[in-house]
Structures are given as C-alpha cells and as structure tokens.
Amino acid sequence: MITTVRRRARATAGPTARGDGAGATVGLGMLAELIGYHVRLAQMAVFADFERALGALSLSPGLFGLLVIVEANPGLRQTQLADAARLDRSTLVPALDKLESRDLVERRAAPDDRRSNGLFLTAQGATLLAQAKRAVRAHEKRIAAELGEGDRATLIELLDRLAPGGRRP
Amino acid sequence: MITTVRRRARATAGPTARGDGAGATVGLGMLAELIGYHVRLAQMAVFADFERALGALSLSPGLFGLLVIVEANPGLRQTQLADAARLDRSTLVPALDKLESRDLVERRAAPDDRRSNGLFLTAQGATLLAQAKRAVRAHEKRIAAELGEGDRATLIELLDRLAPGGRRP
DNA sequence: TATTGTTATACTCTATAACTATA
DNA sequence: TATAGTTATAGAGTATAACAATA
Numbered sequence: 001m002i003t004t005v006r007r008r009a010r011a012t013a014g015p016t017a018r019g020d021g022a023g024a025t026v027g028l029g030m031l032a033e034l035i036g037y038h039v040r041l042a043q044m045a046v047f048a049d050f051e052r053a054l055g056a057l058s059l060s061p062g063l064f065g066l067l068v069i070v071e072a073n074p075g076l077r078q079t080q081l082a083d084a085a086r087l088d089r090s091t092l093v094p095a096l097d098k099l100e101s102r103d104l105v106e107r108r109a110a111p112d113d114r115r116s117n118g119l120f121l122t123a124q125g126a127t128l129l130a131q132a133k134r135a136v137r138a139h140e141k142r143i144a145a146e147l148g149e150g151d152r153a154t155l156i157e158l159l160d161r162l163a164p165g166g167r168r169p
Numbered sequence: 170m171i172t173t174v175r176r177r178a179r180a181t182a183g184p185t186a187r188g189d190g191a192g193a194t195v196g197l198g199m200l201a202e203l204i205g206y207h208v209r210l211a212q213m214a215v216f217a218d219f220e221r222a223l224g225a226l227s228l229s230p231g232l233f234g235l236l237v238i239v240e241a242n243p244g245l246r247q248t249q250l251a252d253a254a255r256l257d258r259s260t261l262v263p264a265l266d267k268l269e270s271r272d273l274v275e276r277r278a279a280p281d282d283r284r285s286n287g288l289f290l291t292a293q294g295a296t297l298l299a300q301a302k303r304a305v306r307a308h309e310k311r312i313a314a315e316l317g318e319g320d321r322a323t324l325i326e327l328l329d330r331l332a333p334g335g336r337r338p
Numbered sequence: 339t340a341t342t343g344t345t346a347t348a349c350t351c352t353a354t355a356a357c358t359a360t361a
Numbered sequence: 362t363a364t365a366g367t368t369a370t371a372g373a374g375t376a377t378a379a380c381a382a383t384a
Contacts, residue, residue, distance in 0.1 A: 026253040029241035036215040038325045041332035043212045046205040072198035084195040115360045115365040146330040155327040156207045161315040163210035284342040284383050
C-alpha cells in the first residue's frame, strides 16, 4: 500500500507560515539536516500543547500515561507498569506516590504475593482520567489538524520505524 | 508535489520485526494513538543512538548543537546563541562553562559592547567538532537507513508541521 | 531605563546502588 | 538466591528572579 502526503495548504493564516523567529539570522549549520533535531522540536511543540491542555488538571504527559495504563490493566504490578512505561521501577515509586497522595491511584497488597502491589484507579482517578482523556483528544485533534488523517498515520508509521517497536536492544 | 512512502521491506532480520518486548501483555490504552507518544519513543531511540555514537567524545546532543552553531556563526553573542538553541540565557552559562573548561570554546570580550562576549571555537574545539560531525553523520545514516532518502525527507516535513517553524508563539 | 552575562536557587525527570521483606 | 518495592543519592536539563556592569 502506498500512502501519499498532502503538502500544507498554503499558509493557514499569514505570517505564521514563516519558518524563522528571533534567531532568524543565526545559521544552524548541519543541525537542520538531522532527524533528531526535528524530532526534538516536534516533541517540544507537542508536549507544550499537551501541558497547555492538561495543565488545569495538573497532569504531565508522564502521569497521564501511567493513569491510562493502569486503567487498561487493573491490578497491574508496579514492575509491570514500570516496564510498560519504560521507567526504572525506582523511578515509578515517587510518581505513584504523587498519584496516590492525590487519591487517583491505589496500591493494594497482592493476595498471592505479599511483595507485590496491585494498582487500581480510584473512583476519583477514573473521573479525572475521563476528563483528561477528553482534553487529550482535543489536544490530539489540534495537532493532527496540521496533518490531516492520512499524513497523521504516515507520520506515526515513519516514527515507529525509528523506534524499533519499543524493544530494549 | 506528492511524496510516496515506501513500506518497510518485510522484516530486516527476523525476530527484530516483532513490535513488543518485556511488557508484551500490558495494554497501552489510548496511548498508542497519540502522536506525542510516538514522537517521544522516536526521540528516545534517536537520542540513545546519538549518545552511543558521541559518547566516546563526551558530547551530548545539546553540547554538540552548541558547537555546531558557534562554528557556523563565529563571534556570536551568548544571548543570540541561547535564542538559536532555544535555551534561556541563564541555562547557557553552565553549558558554555563546560565547553570552555574543556578548551573547546572561547568567550572573547566583544570590542564594541563590553557587556557582551563573542563566542569562538578554539583549535581544539574545531578538531573535536570535525570528529564529532563524522560520528553524527554515521549516526544519521544509521537511523535514516530505516527510512530511505525519500521517507526521510517526508518525515522531516511532517515533523516540521508539528513544530511551527520554531517560532515562539 | 534596558540589556548582557551571571548567580542563586529550584524543579522535573531519570537512573544506579543498596536495603527490606518476602519468595 | 532471586524478586518486588523502596530509599538514598546523584546527575542531566531546564527555568525564574535578582544582581552587577554596561549601554
């Protein structure tokens, strides 16, 4: 299957189309030819919009991601969540502390293995997450508006080629 | 102009093609549908390869970027460099301290404005940067190998649509 | 008054190593 | 011995606010 890429429709508004800014006269050398450079800029822009969308709920992209994974996998163990979120299990601890202190997530002692905790969304957590997901869908729509549905799929496909499925080599 | 995207040629090696890993059974909920999620994974993969390529020279992507910009703009002022690199000028100070302590960059008092410093690569800085650029080109070739030249250009074009030219709104 | 570089400080994200309580 | 969660600690990376020197 072949996917086509639609070019932007000639400047959304007006001056917005210019690709420079404060440092217009400063050359970037080979930087602008590096995929990593463009990925980083895109990441900054996308995350900034995400924070703008979710700031009111005091949820960072990372915390939001944890809530989503816990919701999708009730009873998940901390180590499993850490793996899924690509965090060290020690990194997960303060994040869960934060979510638990806000009564969004609950650590329940696992019945079968007393070393483990099962993770669950609280009622409050489920409510907040529902709100957050609405905000995130709006955010996604906003940034995807620059692309259109076809190009969005293409972009994701190309990005996934850079990150080999998420395996740890 | 229409750009076509070539799909990957049926698994480079073998098991590498599988898209899961340790947390195979853990669902990600809506996460996998978010552009930001894929951008983040790509960013992590690309930066990890960059660090692997440049680690021997003890250059992070950030420091490498600063050297490249200084090389392309000899005599640049700190504030200008900060703008070009999208850093606060206070953030730039310790970075330049690091580069200067390693004798890679020099702050020269500007003749016309005694508040300002002009930034220059030292001879050592130029030598190291030349090495680094070779390593970065190899790195770029490596990650672009997953794409091919056409898809590489497409990816960059799509990413740039997410980051509005780099302007600060 | 405004700008340049600097300092002091703090916050986020992340990791490694070692500890504890289980298994 | 090995694993799950935790703690202590540290290191990037980044920012804001305030300051001295200079414009």
